[in-house]
Amino acid sequence: MVHYSELGFVNSKEIFKKAIDGGYAIPGYNFNNMEQLQAIIMGCAETNSPVILQVSKGARKYANQTLLRYMAEGAVQMARNDLKSNIPIVLHLDHGDSYELCVSCIEMGFSSVMIDGSHLPYEENIALTKKVVDYAHRYDVSVEGELGVLAGIEEHVSAEKSHYTNPDDVEDFVKRTGVDSLAISIGTSHGAYKFKIKPGETPPPLRFDILEEIEKRIPGFPIVLHGSSSVPQEYVEMCNKYGGKLEGAVGVPEDQLRRAAKSAVCKINIDTDGRLVVTAKIREVFANQPEVFDPRKYLGPAREALKELIKRKNIEVLGSANKA
Ligand code: G3H
Ligand code: 13P
Ligand code: ZN
Numbered sequence: 001m002v003h004y005s006e007l008g009f010v011n012s013k014e015i016f017k018k019a020i021d022g023g024y025a026i027p028g029y030n031f032n033n034m035e036q037l038q039a040i041i042m043g044c045a046e047t048n049s050p051v052i053l054q055v056s057k058g059a060r061k062y063a064n065q066t067l068l069r070y071m072a073e074g075a076v077q078m079a080r081n082d083l084k085s086n087i088p089i090v091l092h093l094d095h096g097d098s099y100e101l102c103v104s105c106i107e108m109g110f111s112s113v114m115i116d117g118s119h120l121p122y123e124e125n126i127a128l129t130k131k132v133v134d135y136a137h138r139y140d141v142s143v144e145g146e147l148g149v150l151a152g153i154e155e156h157v158s159a160e161k162s163h164y165t166n167p168d169d170v171e172d173f174v175k176r177t178g179v180d181s182l183a184i185s186i187g188t189s190h191g192a193y194k195f196k197i198k199p200g201e202t203p204p205p206l207r208f209d210i211l212e213e214i215e216k217r218i219p220g221f222p223i224v225l226h227g228s229s230s231v232p233q234e235y236v237e238m239c240n241k242y243g244g245k246l247e248g249a250v251g252v253p254e255d256q257l258r259r260a261a262k263s264a265v266c267k268i269n270i271d272t273d274g275r276l277v278v279t280a281k282i283r284e285v286f287a288n289q290p291e292v293f294d295p296r297k298y299l300g301p302a303r304e305a306l307k308e309l310i311k312r313k314n315i316e317v318l319g320s321a322n323k324a
Contacts, residue, residue, distance in 0.1 A: 001107045002107070002108065002109045003109065003139060004091060004109045004110060004111035004139075004141070005111075006109070007072075007073045007076060007091075007109045008073070008076035008077070008080065008089065009072075009076065009089055009090060009091045009109065009110075009111040010088045010089065010090060010111060011090065011111045011112055011140055011141060011142040011180075012026075012052065012090050012092075012111075012112050012142040012144075012180065012181065012222070012267070013142060013180065014088070015050045015088050015090070016180070016181060016222040016266045016267070017222075018323065019050075019222075019266035019267075019320070019323070020220060020222060020264055020266050022319075022323060023261070023262040023263075023319065024261050024262070024266075024318055024319030024320050024323055025225075025257075025260070025261035025265055025266050025267055025268040025318045025319065025320065026049075026050050026051070026052055026090075026266060026267050026268075026318070026320055027044070027049065027051055027052065027267075027268060027270060027310070027313060027314060027318050027320060028052040028054045028092065028094070028224075028267050028268065028269040028270065029051065029052070029053065029054060029270055029271070029274065029310065030054040030055070030056060030059065030094060030269075030270075030271035030274070031053060031054070031055070031059065032058075032059045032062050032063055033063060034071065035278075035299050035302060035303040035306070036274060036278070036303075036306065037053070037071055037072070037075050038075075038078075038303055038307075039274075039303045039304075039306035039307040039310060040053065040075075040306075040310060041075045041078060041079050041083070041089075042083065042307050043306070043307040043308070043309075043310030043311045043314065044087055044310065044314065044324075045079050045083040045085035045087055046083075046307075046311055047310075047311050047314040047315055047320075047321040047322070048085070048087060048321060048322045048323070048324045049087060049314040049318075049320040049321050049322070049323060049324055050087055050088040050089075050090075050320060050323060050324050051087060051088075051089055051090070052090040052092045052112070052267060053072055053075065053089060053090065053091050053092065054092050054093075054094040054269065054271070055068055055072070055091070055092070055093055055094060055105075055110075056093075056094045056095055057093075057095065057096070057097060057101060059094075065104070065108065066108075069091075069108045069109055072091045072109075073109070075089070076089055085324075086324065087324040088324060090111050090112050090142075091109065091110045091111050091112070092110065092111070092112040092113065092114065092144075093105040093110055093112070093113040093114055094114055094269070095114055095116045096113050096114050096115045096116060096132070097115075097116060099115075099128065099131050099132055099135070102115055102132045102135070102136065102143075103135060106135065106136055106139055106141050110141065111141055111142065112141060112142040112143070112144065113132065113136060113141060113142075113143055113144070114143075114144040114145075114146070114183070115128060115129050115132040115143060115144075115145060116145075116146050116183075117129050117145065117146065118146035118147060118148060118149050118150075118183070118185075119149060122169065122173075125145075125146075125147070125173075126173060126176050126177055129143070129145040129173075129177040129179060130176065130177045130178065133145075133177055133178040133179055134178075137178065142180040142181065143178075143179050143180050143181075144179065144180065144181045144182070144183055144224055144267075145173065145177055145179035145181075145182055145183070146182070146183035146184075146185075146224075146226075147165045147166070147169055147170060147173050147182060147183075147184060147185075148162075148163055148164055148165030148166070148184050148185030148186075149162055149163040149185055150162055150185050150188060150189050150190060150226055150227050151189040151190070162185050162187070162189055163185060164185050164186060164187070164207060164210055165184040165185045165186065165210060165214065167210060167213035167214045167216075167217055168217075170182060170184075170214050170217050170218050170221075171217045171218055174218055174221060180222065181221075181222035181223070181224050181266070181267065182218075182221065182222070182223055182224065183223075183224040183225070183226050184210075184211070184214060184223055184224070184225070186206050186207040186208070186210050186211050186225070187204065187205075187206040187207050187252075188206065188225055188226060188227035188228055188252055189227045190226065190227045190271075190272070191227075191272055192229070192231050192236075192246060192249040192250075192251070192272050192276065193248060193249055193250065194227065194229075194231070194250055194251050194252060195250050196248075197250060202253070203250060203251075203252065203253060205256060206252065206256050206260065208259070208260075211223070211260065211263060211264075211265070212263075214264075215263060215264045219264075220264065221264060222264065222266045222267065223263070223264045223265045223266065223267075224265070224266070224267040224268075224269070225257070225260055225265050225267070225268050225269065226269045227252070227269065228252055228257055228268045228269055228270055229251045229252070229270050229271065229272035229273040229276075230251040230252055230253065230254050230257065230273060230317075231249050231250055231251030231272065231273065231276065232251075232273065232276070232277075232309075235273075235276045235277050235280040236249045236276065236280075238280035238281075238283070238284060239276065239279055239280045239283055242280070242283035242284055242286070242287040243283060243287065244279065244280075244283055246276075249276075251272070251273070254316070254317045257317050257318070258316075258317055258318075258319070261317070261318050261319050262319070268317075268318055270313065273309060273313075274306050274309065274310075277302070277305045277306050277309050278302040278303075278305070278306055279302075280305075281298070281301050281302040281304075281305045281306075282298045282299070282301075282302050284301075285297065285298040285301055285302075286298065
């Protein structure tokens with residue numbers, strides 16, 4: 001067992017409180033490889049933003065759980081020693097699906113875990129979430145729970161099927177589980193195809209009425225938004241121009257996220273946008289410089305573009321820049 005404090009991570013308690021009081025949201029950025037991790041840390045250090053490094057079950061499988069943990073520890077050292085940055089860094093399990101997975105992450109030095117019981121019947125979600133909270137809080141690790149179902153990976157169904165969070169449940173859920181933050185469903189969904197709309201149409205607005213009702217029931221409690229990529233059309237077009245096939249990809253408009261960030265929403269999860277930028281850039285290099293075969297020559301520009309995206313998100317969308 002290694003405690004996260006020995007690795008230089010913090011839990012989410014303080015940064016969430018500051019974010020709610022200050023009317024901004026902390027970014028939850030996912031990583032699976034070195035270049036993504038570098039871009040996240042550099043982008044957040046350069047904008048002086050707190051950051052939540054997110055590791056999914058799939059990321060642990062892809063990159064190896066031990067290597068990922070040491071990479072995250074190395075990222076803290078890089079921030080402190082090389083970038084001379086003191087930004088708060090949280091290491092967070094994204095979409096934990098079992099008690100055992102949460103325990104394993106906590107034992108490896110994670111400072112925050114999500115237990116996603118949103119697909120379970122209500123009482124089972126409570127029981128599982130409470131079990132994780134009881135273990136995590138022994139080590140001062142933060143726990144994110146979820147109520148309501150986002151379409152996409154949580155249901156393994158198509159993107160239009162979601163069940164909004166019922167405001168009547170949130171107070172009971174939070175009290176009985178002891179969670180530190182709550183992910184809710186108000187119209188976002190995972191992936192690059194969030195809404196089925198025709199060209200020229202705008203996506204339907206998020207359900208701010210539900211968010212406001214939830215805020216009334218649990219005033220000042222940290223709320224999390226998953227599925228918050230905006231799917232920038234310039235990168236969709238770049239992908240498609242260089243041989244990709246991403247027709248109809250559309251995300252949550254950034255002004256909606258900016259509005260949410262000013263409320264009790266204090267964490268906003270973004271993964272798809274990063275994937276899109278990296279892929280668009282690599283496709284561009286492959287198309288324009290077919291002679292290139294050194295991975296640094298295409299992963300480098302991809303990393304740079306991702307860093308710029310992250311900086312822009314922190315400054316213009318989340319409002320987390322200069323809040324470290
Ligand atoms: O919400 C899920 C994240 O985008 C992680 O996705 O399970 O494919 O790593 P993943
Ligand atoms: P996106 O697919 O919209 O980037 O959502 C990511 C997410 O919610 C990670 O948990
Ligand atoms: Zn998610």
